[in-house]
Amino acid sequence: KQEVTQIPAALSVPEGENLVLNCSFTDSAIYNLQWFRQDPGKGLTSLLLIQSSQREQTSGRLNASLDKSSGRSTLYIAASQPGDSATYLCAVLFSGGYNKLIFGAGTRLAVHP
């Protein structure tokens, strides 16, 4: 069964810390992996998309890496700010699963001043 797991489920850090969110998936045959941000009661905003042939993607203070062989991705947030507080979701498009993103349950991040 194709599954996506995110650790930790929740994280609380002081402002300014660098932090890492983890995502693991059960099958290395994937098309791509995406990281989304969800604010409370809101929809999802795409942060980074990593194709299966790529190792990492960067956008501003965010860096996502992908290791297909070990079934892992990490989202690195540099110099965290209170505005980064949200739930971060990892989603995988497994090979053969066209149109069907499999989501993790998310990591709920709180950055306090």
Add this chain to the structure above:
Amino acid sequence: SQTIHQWPATLVQPVGSPLSLECTVEGTSNPNLYWYRQAAGRGLQLLFYSVGIGQISSEVPQNLSASRPQDRQFILSSKKLLLSDSGFYLCAWGIRQQYSTDTQYFGPGTRLTVL
């Protein structure tokens, strides 16, 4: 630019009542359309997707149905709601492909509470 709308934003319905949630997309043509549900403390689960008018694929057996009466309109329905239908419903669109591996863009969601 593309915009995706969902309504209503919030809905409280009694068990056994019907349901109709609507999603519309602007600024693009022939999109793929998707319905997801997010239960409390869980990840999003794909319910339906559509690659064209009248073409609906169901991912999980359930109490819900979907329709696509127009190119940029996607409707989620139920004849009789169950308590387990409560959740946060998200509509998404993507570039049209029969076998899509592209990213998806999400709407603001509808919070449904069934009492």
